[in-house]
Amino acid sequence: MTIDELDTPCLLIDLDRLESNIATWQARVTAAGSTLRPHIKTHKSPLIARRQMEAGAVGITAAKLSEAEVFVDAGITDVFVAYPIMGPLKWRHAAALAQRCRLIVGVDSVVGARGLSAAAVAAGSRILVRVEIEAGLGRSGVTAERAAALCDEVGRLPGLELEGIFAYRSTFFPGAAQLSAAQAAADEGRMLVAIAEALRAAGHPITSVSAGSTPTALGAAAVPGVTEVRPGTYVFGDAMMATLGALRHDDIALSILCTVVSRPATDRATIDGGSKTFGGDIPPAMVGLPGYACAMRGDAWLERMSEEHGVVRLGPGTDPAPGARLAFAPIHVCTTVNLSDVLVGVRGDVVAQCFPVAARGKRE
Amino acid sequence: MTIDELDTPCLLIDLDRLESNIATWQARVTAAGSTLRPHIKTHKSPLIARRQMEAGAVGITAAKLSEAEVFVDAGITDVFVAYPIMGPLKWRHAAALAQRCRLIVGVDSVVGARGLSAAAVAAGSRILVRVEIEAGLGRSGVTAERAAALCDEVGRLPGLELEGIFAYRSTFFPGAAQLSAAQAAADEGRMLVAIAEALRAAGHPITSVSAGSTPTALGAAAVPGVTEVRPGTYVFGDAMMATLGALRHDDIALSILCTVVSRPATDRATIDGGSKTFGGDIPPAMVGLPGYACAMRGDAWLERMSEEHGVVRLGPGTDPAPGARLAFAPIHVCTTVNLSDVLVGVRGDVVAQCFPVAARGKRE
Structure with missing residues (x-):
C-alpha cells in the first residue's frame, strides 16, 4: 500500500526519522x-x-x-x-x-x-x-x-x-x-x-x-x-520545536497529509484539515510562527482554521490544484496526535506499519 | 449512579435542557x-x-x-x-x-x-x-x-x-x-x-x-x-453562544465536570482539564470572554490551559478545596465534544443515559 491509497486527513510517521530521533536523543541524554x-x-x-x-x-x-x-x-x-x-x-x-x-x-x-x-x-x-x-x-x-x-x-x-x-x-x-x-x-x-x-x-x-x-x-x-x-x-518534533532549535525541520517525523478542496484565491488553498485535525492550542504568534502548520515541502503555511477547513497561504511557486495533496508539520504535535485514532508509519511513499493511538482521549 | 461516582474530567448533559433546546428550536424554525x-x-x-x-x-x-x-x-x-x-x-x-x-x-x-x-x-x-x-x-x-x-x-x-x-x-x-x-x-x-x-x-x-x-x-x-x-x-449551547445572545446561560446543557487538583494561589485553582479536554480553538479575546470556560455555578473562569492542567481564576466567594469538583461551560462546545468518547446524560445529580460520541474523530 502506498500513501496515495490513504484517505485524508491522515497522520504520517516517517519511520527513518522516528528511529533516528529515538536513538539520537537516548544517546545524548546518556552522554x-x-x-x-x-x-x-x-x-x-x-x-x-x-x-x-x-x-x-x-x-x-x-x-x-x-x-x-x-x-x-x-x-x-x-x-x-x-x-x-x-x-x-x-x-x-x-x-x-x-x-x-x-x-x-x-x-x-x-x-x-x-x-x-x-x-x-x-x-x-x-x-x-x-x-x-x-x-x-x-x-x-x-x-x-x-x-x-x-x-x-x-x-x-x-x-x-x-x-x-x-x-x-x-x-x-x-x-x-x-x-x-x-x-x-x-x-x-x-x-x-x-x-x-x-x-x-x-x-x-x-x-x-x-x-x-x-x-x-x-x-x-x-x-x-x-x-x-x-x-x-x-520523537516526532514539530514546527514549535524546530523554531526553538530543539530539533531541525528535517528531523520532523510526523506530518498531516491533507487534500486541497478549494482554491479561494491565487495565494490561498483550502485543505480538508482544520482545528479538528491539527488542534490549535498554541497561538502561532506566541511562538513567533506565521501559522498553525507549515508544509513539509514548498512554501505554504496553515494560517486560519475552522473545524474542518484549513486556509493555507501559498508562497510563490506553490500552486496546488484542487485534489492535490500536501503534508504539513503541526505547530504542536501532541495535540494533533490526540485527535487521531491511528498514525501511519511510512518509508518513502510505502505504508510500513500502523500505530494505534491507544491512549487517545485518556485524561482521567 | 450519581455524578459523584463519575471520574473526571467528564462531560455531562443536562437532559431537561437538551430536550427543551431541541423542542424550542424546532418550534421556532417551523414558526x-x-x-x-x-x-x-x-x-x-x-x-x-x-x-x-x-x-x-x-x-x-x-x-x-x-x-x-x-x-x-x-x-x-x-x-x-x-x-x-x-x-x-x-x-x-x-x-x-x-x-x-x-x-x-x-x-x-x-x-x-x-x-x-x-x-x-x-x-x-x-x-x-x-x-x-x-x-x-x-x-x-x-x-x-x-x-x-x-x-x-x-x-x-x-x-x-x-x-x-x-x-x-x-x-x-x-x-x-x-x-x-x-x-x-x-x-x-x-x-x-x-x-x-x-x-x-x-x-x-x-x-x-x-x-x-x-x-x-x-x-x-x-x-x-x-x-x-x-x-x-x-442542542447544547456554550459560552460563546450565550455571549452572542443565541441562547441564555441557563439553556447551556453541556458542562465539563472537573476536579480541583491544586490551589496555586488564593484566587486560582488548577483543575484536571486542559486543552485536551476543553479544546481551545476559539481565543477568548476573539469573542470578548475572559476565559475558555465559565463555571456553571459561582464566579470562576478557566483562564489558561496546558494539555492536562486548567488554571481557573476564582472570583470573590469561590474557594474550592483541593478535591472539590466544579462544572464548566466551554467556550466552543463542538470542539470539546470531539475530544470525548462519551457524554453522560443526567437529571439533577442522577446519571440517566450515556451517549457514545460515535462520530468522534471522523474527519475523512
Missing part, C-alpha cells in the same frame, strides 16, 4: 550523564514506547492514570504519572495500578498525600511519590520552602515511599518574556538539585531529580545532580 | 416558515440525532463523509454533507454512501463536480448536489457570478442532480468587525434567495436554499425563500 523517561503524551502509542524502552529509556512518563494504564496493559512496568493525583476515585485507581507496575506519582499537597496513603493502605499497595516543585508556571507544585514539610508528611504516611522530586518548566511563561531553552534548562536543573540537596540534608531519601521537556531536556540532563529527563515531543 | 436540518458535528451522537428527527428535523447536516456514515449506519436516511467533496477516494465514498441514503453533497468547483459524476456513474448511484456560495469566509464556495456556470456544469453531468444552494456565514469575519447575528442572518438569507431566484430564472431547479448556524439560524429562517437552516450548537 550527558542522565536517564531518559520519555513522556508518552506525544505519541500515546505503546508500540512507540516499546521502541523507546528498547533504546534505553528507564520507563515512561504519563500525565494521567488512565493514560498510564494503557501502557501498563501493554507491558510497560515502570511508570511515572507526573501529575497531582487528587480525589478518592483517583487515589483508588493509583493504588490498583501500583499492584501492576512500579508506579510513581506526583504529589503537591498534604490532602493529596493523605488520600493516596489511605487508598494504598486499603489496597495493600506501595506507591512511590515524587513531590512536585513549582517552577514558575503557577499551576501545580510546591515552593522550595514548603517542599520539606510535604516530604516530612509523605515520609510519615504508610503505603507511600518518597522517591524524589520533579518539576516542569516551560520556556514560555505566561506574561513574561520567553527564556532561551538553555537558560530555562539550567535554571530548572540547578533549582531542583539545590532543593534535593537541602532535602537530603534534612534526612529525606531523594533518589530521583527529574526535569526537562524537549526544549530543555538536554540542558537539564547536563546539570550535575539531575538524574532523569522527561522529553516527549522529541 | 418562521423554514425547515431544520441540524448539524450533527456538535454532538456526533446518533442517539441525539434521533431525538432531533423525532422533534421534526428533515434530516441531518454533517461536515465529512465519514462523519455522515456513522449516522447512516444508525438509520438516518437524509443526509447533507456541507463540504466540497474532493479527490477520487472521497468521490467513490460519496457514490457508495448515496446507495444507502438520500445523500446531498456540496460542490464548489468543476473538477469536484466532474469527479463526483464519474464516481456516481461507475457505482450506478445518483447524488444530489448543492452548490456552495461563498459568503465572506474566504475558504470555500463560489461567487454569485460563477454560480450559474457551475450549475450549468452540474446539470449536464450524469449521476448528479442539482438540488439547491447553500452557504455558511460566520458572525466572525477574519479581519473585519463582528457583525450582529441579526445582520449576518439577514445578509446571508437575502443573498442566497437572490442567487436562487437568478438561477431559477436561468432554468436551474433550485429546490433548497440552505443557510444559518446557531447565531444566525432563526434570523435566516425568517427570510422568505430560505427553505432550511443548519444550526448545530443550539
Whole structure:
C-alpha cells in the first residue's frame, strides 16, 4: 500500500526519522550523564514506547492514570504519572495500578498525600511519590520552602515511599518574556538539585531529580545532580520545536497529509484539515510562527482554521490544484496526535506499519 | 449512579435542557416558515440525532463523509454533507454512501463536480448536489457570478442532480468587525434567495436554499425563500453562544465536570482539564470572554490551559478545596465534544443515559 491509497486527513510517521530521533536523543541524554523517561503524551502509542524502552529509556512518563494504564496493559512496568493525583476515585485507581507496575506519582499537597496513603493502605499497595516543585508556571507544585514539610508528611504516611522530586518548566511563561531553552534548562536543573540537596540534608531519601521537556531536556540532563529527563515531543518534533532549535525541520517525523478542496484565491488553498485535525492550542504568534502548520515541502503555511477547513497561504511557486495533496508539520504535535485514532508509519511513499493511538482521549 | 461516582474530567448533559433546546428550536424554525436540518458535528451522537428527527428535523447536516456514515449506519436516511467533496477516494465514498441514503453533497468547483459524476456513474448511484456560495469566509464556495456556470456544469453531468444552494456565514469575519447575528442572518438569507431566484430564472431547479448556524439560524429562517437552516450548537449551547445572545446561560446543557487538583494561589485553582479536554480553538479575546470556560455555578473562569492542567481564576466567594469538583461551560462546545468518547446524560445529580460520541474523530 502506498500513501496515495490513504484517505485524508491522515497522520504520517516517517519511520527513518522516528528511529533516528529515538536513538539520537537516548544517546545524548546518556552522554550527558542522565536517564531518559520519555513522556508518552506525544505519541500515546505503546508500540512507540516499546521502541523507546528498547533504546534505553528507564520507563515512561504519563500525565494521567488512565493514560498510564494503557501502557501498563501493554507491558510497560515502570511508570511515572507526573501529575497531582487528587480525589478518592483517583487515589483508588493509583493504588490498583501500583499492584501492576512500579508506579510513581506526583504529589503537591498534604490532602493529596493523605488520600493516596489511605487508598494504598486499603489496597495493600506501595506507591512511590515524587513531590512536585513549582517552577514558575503557577499551576501545580510546591515552593522550595514548603517542599520539606510535604516530604516530612509523605515520609510519615504508610503505603507511600518518597522517591524524589520533579518539576516542569516551560520556556514560555505566561506574561513574561520567553527564556532561551538553555537558560530555562539550567535554571530548572540547578533549582531542583539545590532543593534535593537541602532535602537530603534534612534526612529525606531523594533518589530521583527529574526535569526537562524537549526544549530543555538536554540542558537539564547536563546539570550535575539531575538524574532523569522527561522529553516527549522529541520523537516526532514539530514546527514549535524546530523554531526553538530543539530539533531541525528535517528531523520532523510526523506530518498531516491533507487534500486541497478549494482554491479561494491565487495565494490561498483550502485543505480538508482544520482545528479538528491539527488542534490549535498554541497561538502561532506566541511562538513567533506565521501559522498553525507549515508544509513539509514548498512554501505554504496553515494560517486560519475552522473545524474542518484549513486556509493555507501559498508562497510563490506553490500552486496546488484542487485534489492535490500536501503534508504539513503541526505547530504542536501532541495535540494533533490526540485527535487521531491511528498514525501511519511510512518509508518513502510505502505504508510500513500502523500505530494505534491507544491512549487517545485518556485524561482521567 | 450519581455524578459523584463519575471520574473526571467528564462531560455531562443536562437532559431537561437538551430536550427543551431541541423542542424550542424546532418550534421556532417551523414558526418562521423554514425547515431544520441540524448539524450533527456538535454532538456526533446518533442517539441525539434521533431525538432531533423525532422533534421534526428533515434530516441531518454533517461536515465529512465519514462523519455522515456513522449516522447512516444508525438509520438516518437524509443526509447533507456541507463540504466540497474532493479527490477520487472521497468521490467513490460519496457514490457508495448515496446507495444507502438520500445523500446531498456540496460542490464548489468543476473538477469536484466532474469527479463526483464519474464516481456516481461507475457505482450506478445518483447524488444530489448543492452548490456552495461563498459568503465572506474566504475558504470555500463560489461567487454569485460563477454560480450559474457551475450549475450549468452540474446539470449536464450524469449521476448528479442539482438540488439547491447553500452557504455558511460566520458572525466572525477574519479581519473585519463582528457583525450582529441579526445582520449576518439577514445578509446571508437575502443573498442566497437572490442567487436562487437568478438561477431559477436561468432554468436551474433550485429546490433548497440552505443557510444559518446557531447565531444566525432563526434570523435566516425568517427570510422568505430560505427553505432550511443548519444550526448545530443550539442542542447544547456554550459560552460563546450565550455571549452572542443565541441562547441564555441557563439553556447551556453541556458542562465539563472537573476536579480541583491544586490551589496555586488564593484566587486560582488548577483543575484536571486542559486543552485536551476543553479544546481551545476559539481565543477568548476573539469573542470578548475572559476565559475558555465559565463555571456553571459561582464566579470562576478557566483562564489558561496546558494539555492536562486548567488554571481557573476564582472570583470573590469561590474557594474550592483541593478535591472539590466544579462544572464548566466551554467556550466552543463542538470542539470539546470531539475530544470525548462519551457524554453522560443526567437529571439533577442522577446519571440517566450515556451517549457514545460515535462520530468522534471522523474527519475523512
